[in-house]
Amino acid sequence: MKRILNFSAGPATLPVSVLEEASRGILEIEGSGMSILEVSHRGSHYEKIHFDARDRMLKLMGLSADEYTCLFLGGGASLQFAMLPMNYLAGGSADYVQTGEWPNKAMKEAKIFGKVNVSASSEDGKYSYIPKVFKWDPAAQYAHICTNNTIEGTAFSKLPDTGVVPLVADASSEMLSRAWDFSKFSMIYAGAQKNLGPAGVCVVVMKKSFLEKAREEVPAILSYKIHAKNDSLYNTPPAFAIYTLGLVLKWLDTQGGVKGIEEKNRRKAGFIYQAIDDLLDVYEPACREKEDRSLMNITWRLRTADADREKAFLKGAQDIGLDGLKGHRSVGGFRASVYNAFPEEGCAKLAQYLRDFAKQY
Amino acid sequence: MKRILNFSAGPATLPVSVLEEASRGILEIEGSGMSILEVSHRGSHYEKIHFDARDRMLKLMGLSADEYTCLFLGGGASLQFAMLPMNYLAGGSADYVQTGEWPNKAMKEAKIFGKVNVSASSEDGKYSYIPKVFKWDPAAQYAHICTNNTIEGTAFSKLPDTGVVPLVADASSEMLSRAWDFSKFSMIYAGAQKNLGPAGVCVVVMKKSFLEKAREEVPAILSYKIHAKNDSLYNTPPAFAIYTLGLVLKWLDTQGGVKGIEEKNRRKAGFIYQAIDDLLDVYEPACREKEDRSLMNITWRLRTADADREKAFLKGAQDIGLDGLKGHRSVGGFRASVYNAFPEEGCAKLAQYLRDFAKQY
Numbered sequence: 165m166k167r168i169l170n171f172s173a174g175p176a177t178l179p180v181s182v183l184e185e186a187s188r189g190i191l192e193i194e195g196s197g198m199s200i201l202e203v204s205h206r207g208s209h210y211e212k213i214h215f216d217a218r219d220r221m222l223k224l225m226g227l228s229a230d231e232y233t234c235l236f237l238g239g240g241a242s243l244q245f246a247m248l249p250m251n252y253l254a255g256g257s258a259d260y261v262q263t264g265e266w267p268n269k270a271m272k273e274a275k276i277f278g279k280v281n282v283s284a285s286s287e288d289g290k291y292s293y294i295p296k297v298f299k300w301d302p303a304a305q306y307a308h309i310c311t312n313n314t315i316e317g318t319a320f321s322k323l324p325d326t327g328v329v330p331l332v333a334d335a336s337s338e339m340l341s342r343a344w345d346f347s348k349f350s351m352i353y354a355g356a357q358k359n360l361g362p363a364g365v366c367v368v369v370m371k372k373s374f375l376e377k378a379r380e381e382v383p384a385i386l387s388y389k390i391h392a393k394n395d396s397l398y399n400t401p402p403a404f405a406i407y408t409l410g411l412v413l414k415w416l417d418t419q420g421g422v423k424g425i426e427e428k429n430r431r432k433a434g435f436i437y438q439a440i441d442d443l444l445d446v447y448e449p450a451c452r453e454k455e456d457r458s459l460m461n462i463t464w465r466l467r468t469a470d471a472d473r474e475k476a477f478l479k480g481a482q483d484i485g486l487d488g489l490k491g492h493r494s495v496g497g498f499r500a501s502v503y504n505a506f507p508e509e510g511c512a513k514l515a516q517y518l519r520d521f522a523k524q525y
Numbered sequence: 526m527k528r529i530l531n532f533s534a535g536p537a538t539l540p541v542s543v544l545e546e547a548s549r550g551i552l553e554i555e556g557s558g559m560s561i562l563e564v565s566h567r568g569s570h571y572e573k574i575h576f577d578a579r580d581r582m583l584k585l586m587g588l589s590a591d592e593y594t595c596l597f598l599g600g601g602a603s604l605q606f607a608m609l610p611m612n613y614l615a616g617g618s619a620d621y622v623q624t625g626e627w628p629n630k631a632m633k634e635a636k637i638f639g640k641v642n643v644s645a646s647s648e649d650g651k652y653s654y655i656p657k658v659f660k661w662d663p664a665a666q667y668a669h670i671c672t673n674n675t676i677e678g679t680a681f682s683k684l685p686d687t688g689v690v691p692l693v694a695d696a697s698s699e700m701l702s703r704a705w706d707f708s709k710f711s712m713i714y715a716g717a718q719k720n721l722g723p724a725g726v727c728v729v730v731m732k733k734s735f736l737e738k739a740r741e742e743v744p745a746i747l748s749y750k751i752h753a754k755n756d757s758l759y760n761t762p763p764a765f766a767i768y769t770l771g772l773v774l775k776w777l778d779t780q781g782g783v784k785g786i787e788e789k790n791r792r793k794a795g796f797i798y799q800a801i802d803d804l805l806d807v808y809e810p811a812c813r814e815k816e817d818r819s820l821m822n823i824t825w826r827l828r829t830a831d832a833d834r835e836k837a838f839l840k841g842a843q844d845i846g847l848d849g850l851k852g853h854r855s856v857g858g859f860r861a862s863v864y865n866a867f868p869e870e871g872c873a874k875l876a877q878y879l880r881d882f883a884k885q886y
């Protein structure tokens with residue numbers, strides 16, 4: 165089992181212990197004589213896995229099952245961009261903070277179902293920072309933010325106060341990587357394939373008082389109320405993705421939970437940002453404010469960029485086992501995605517490479 | 526690796542060779558230094574898997590990539606119940622054949638988007654048969670059938686002629702189990718977790734001329750046109766489910782393709798139906814017409830049923846390793862789901878148990 169250092173933005177690195185257990189589960193789960201891929205979603209083997217993952221998720225977030233519910237849905241976080249306004253707008257309005265490409269996609273879907281207020285935007289700076297001043301509409305059904313912007317490498321350093329407007333967040337690229345006060349969210353959702361597990365499942369954590377306000381007149385398969393009422397078993401769930409997510413949550417407990425992993429994540433990102441900050445004549449951070457820097461997706465460019473030099477940087481990285489560092493085409497340059505499971509020594513190795521490359525540059 | 530005989534309706538038995546290869550892929554895929562769960566969906570490792578699965582699917586169905594497209598979507602077949610009318614109705618109408626619980630769910634979702642004509646129904650017989658006379662409305666956007674009814678154990682023995690109305694089929698519980706002339710379908714879809722792979726992906730095969738008629742004014746994530754234009758890579762696909770589905774399709778080639786597996790499936794179902802037919806004083810088939818019998822889901826009851834006798838039947842079966850034979854609550858009795866990967870000797874063993882149980886009965 166060869167391992168490279170995989171800086172991919174997602175699907176992304178998972179803990180080796182999780183991969184080993186999932187590999188065994190594919191052959192047989194708990195002496196059942198069946199693979200995890202073969203057990204019925206109505207049977208006791210799967211139900212135990214399903215409810216354990218749900219309970220662990222709420223516990224790791226410090227949320228009570230009396231106040232919050234956790235759903236596991238198929239279709240990816242992109243489906244939530246449409247499901248959320250479908251379940252809440254019906255011609256009403258919602259506030260959106262425009263911080264990059266993914267929020268733009270969410271806003272586009274919302275406009276099909278109602279009015280979108282732009283509460284704040286960093287479009288003027290090509291999404292290189294997080295807005296600090298917001299305008300919330302008390303009549304809005306919810307206020308939507310993207311807590312961490314995967315492509316741009318920016319993140320909210322603190323949550324905005326949305327007043328009476330319920331706060332909804334897409335946290336796909338940073339879920340359970342830092343210790344928010346999660347009770348501030350009326351809803352927080354995340355595609356699993358970055359911090360939580362493999363692609364194929366989206367975690368949706370909802371405050372029950374917010375869930376109650378969802379519309380009933382939507383297709384059953386797209387209704388939060390129907391999925392909540394059926395404990396995410398209305399239809400066959402993406403069972404293997406949920407199983408693996410459960411293994412990742414167990415692993416997270418061994419890392420000191422969300423607080424423990426946040427400390428580690430700050431150290432990991434620190435190695436790389438420090439190298440960039442020490443070499444500002446060579447590298448330029450894509451995120452323009454230090455306080456808005458993402459801990460998960462670190463973006464930078466060569467100060468005097470040309471295609472050949474960028475290629476040389478990537479080739480040199482690849483040669484020493486650093487993979488997936490090419491930045492998203494809309495930002496250019498480089499991106500190191502260092503999610504929860506990405507090893508600390510990999511960050512140190514990239515920092516060293518940044519220094520070595522700068523010397524010969 | 527202990528193996529039981531798993532008659533579950535889905536998720537269901539997969540070929541052992543597929544499980545073994547998927548188990549290895551979880552550790553590392555093709556010498557990449559990454560798990561199949563970790564590779565980027567935009568990278569070469571995954572793209573090869575993705576397009577190979579798509580091409581194999583069309584080839585196994587005998588369809589040309591010029592005329593048809595194959596999509597891999599998250600959200601399950603249940604999402605198609607809503608996506609299909611959302612993409613085609615907009616207040617228009619569609620024909621539906623009502624043959625059981627799943628078609629009822631599909632019809633319920635369609636009513637949100639337009640008018641549903643019931644072209645034929647077997648509701649009067651508690652869905653114990655397949656209607657033979659249909660009324661198609663030439664103005665309908667499509668005609669929807671469920672080719673095999675998982676719960677009731679019925680199946681179309683031949684496809685209805687829908688004239689000018691495009692034929693759309695939910696084939697979740699029988700996809701690639703028998704050799705239809707697939708070019709009769711304008712669209713055919715199937716949740717993978719019965720015949721094609723693990724839960725988490727739905728295969729949607731569409732005639733391009735039908736795809737062209739889809740509406741544009743739908744959320745991007747729910748648009749057939751957007752998914753087709755992006756080769757099912759508009760958002761992160763359920764990569765592991767698609768990978769495993771690809772392995773199942775490779776295995777199917779070793780079984781003589783769809784024609785080869787159909788022969789085997791007829792032998793397999795034949796063992797069980799023969800035992801029931803030989804013992805009609807003890808067992809009663811739930812499907813009332815022989816020609817409407819499903820090859821995949823075999824349903825029957827005890828002629829003089831009581832809860833204790835049913836329990837005794839299930840307990841005796843469990844004791845010899847026959848698992849998952851309890852019928853769906855809406856039909857009662859028993860159900861043996863014997864999908865493509867279910868072993869022939871398991872069917873022979875159940876047939877023998879049916880005979881043994883009848884003797885002591």
